[in-house]
Amino acid sequence: MxxxxxxxxxxxxxxxxxxxxxxxxxxxxxxxxxxxxxxxxxxxxxxxxxxxxxxxxxxxxxxxxxxxxxxxxxxxxxKLTPLAVPKRAAFQNFHKEEGAEKVLIAVHYRDLPRENQKADQKGRAIGKSWNQNWLKLSRSEITELRPATKSWVVLPEKTVRKIAVTSLKDIVYGQSPAWKDEALIAGKLEARLTGKEGERVTAEYRGTFQLRDATHAYNPTLIGEATWEGEELKNLRWFAAGPRSGGTQYNFREGDPGPASLGISFVLAK
Amino acid sequence: MKFRQLLCFSTLLFGGANAEPEVGGRSLSEGIKVVRPSVGEDAWQKIGWRDGLLTAVDEAKKLHRPVLLWTMNGNPCGET
Structure with a gap:
């Protein structure tokens, strides 16, 4: 390369x-x-x-x-004569370029407050660090997330698996690879319609996941909502939280083995 | 006693039906708020970064300004 x-x-x-x-x-x-x-x-x-x-x-x-x-x-x-740096818009090219073919969801990661613990064994303040990733879903995958009825329906396994193994991971302090398929011990994401007015549709989500391999684990519960205008996703907000433990080679969890609560948010990038 | 029990049961039933879902004691809005960066935490994303070293160098030459290069393994816009 x-x-x-x-x-x-x-x-x-x-x-x-x-x-x-x-x-x-x-x-x-x-x-x-x-x-x-x-x-x-x-x-x-x-x-x-x-x-x-x-x-x-x-x-x-x-x-x-x-x-x-x-x-x-x-x-x-x-004897240089520096000139003023022209103001430019914030760097947003990444998600604007990627968003042409895919739907981008901004995913954020942060340790949630812990009772009776302000810092980990390395002295890092709990909840101070955060990280960001992008969940890229195709238009067809996004369509699969739209429920058709007011009763809870289980969403397609393939797309839910993709969301789980690529995004439900611990990267608060560094990097973690996507989970291997076999690490998804259990995972279910459900959705139901909560409102419909003309072309505008609102939906609610709930899910539970268990992810585990030889070095780390994460068991979050997820809640959320989304809004559609026709076939277009206009808004998506999910929140997942649950206990994580262990670590990966580059996510710097030495000194913080857990179990402790990790929070992850998903918000449609605009 | 029976009426009080009925009243409590009704409150739980209807209160539960309209209760906002929670995870770990947090509603959706509360959970998103605590995880996503607060004002100031994402100040670096408000900067007009140039998307390449030579782009910045060409501009810096014209402006007689220095260049700050931030490099990392992966995408600087995520999972640093």
Whole structure:
């Protein structure tokens, strides 16, 4: 995958021009090829600052301040005349581009408050960290979520399975892969109509899930609602919560084995 | 006594029928509110990020401004 970027101008700027200037501690050469982090540079690649795998806000803020000071010195030295940065809309390209063919649902993750526990064994405040993912459903999968009657109906297993294994996971502090199919021990999502007025239809949802593998587990209950105008989903709001335990290789749950309640919200991206 | 019992039963029946669903003691709105980022928590998403290093570099050259590059494994817009 890296080979096709070998001659990419952005890659050359980053690794060949900027990279050699970065202090050893912030330019990863520790065996893996990853360069995840926060980096500051002049447009010609001149080094201003760097923080490999920079995730702690205080450290990132300090690095940005130092980079800003270095830049100001360069402005004076080189007699630059910085211009105002034009205001631009917030970066929303991802879900606008993806949304053309699929329906995007913003999924958020956060530990729920715990009785008698403000922090985990690593000192992290419970509920302070959160993460975000996207659930991408095709138009036909979205159609399957629309109930036809006022009685509860069990929604199609294939789509419910997709939702469960890709989204009902613990990524509050990092990454977790989708659950393998066999990890979905049990899962059911039901829906029913709650109102109909012309083309406008409202629906209610409820579900229970058990997900478990050798290293971690999550057993949420889900409630929610949605609104349709004809065939188009106009609004979707779901909330799932339940006990999680254990961890994955990169979700940084060491020091917080659980069981403890994890909350996940699903809201249609607009 | 019988009337009081009937009254309590009726309250439970009709109160239960209209009760908003909850999970872990939270309604749908309460649950979504506690999980989704609050004002200020998602400030980084309000920034007009450019979607490529060279896009930012070209603009920075014209503006005599520095470039901040944030890279991570996966999509910066989710599951960081």
């Amino acid at each position: 890296i080979n096709h970027l070998r001659n990419d101008p952005a890659k050359i700027l980053f690794t060949d021009i900027y990279g050699p200037q970065v202090p050893a501690g912030q330019w990863n050469t520790r065996g893996s090829k990853t360069k995840q982090g926060v980096y500051c540079m002049m447009p010609d690649g001149t080094y201003l600052g760097a923080l490999f795998v920079g995730v702690q806000r205080d450290q990132v803020a300090k690095m940005l301040q130092q980079s800003l000071e270095t830049w100001r010195k360069l402005v004076a030295e080189k």
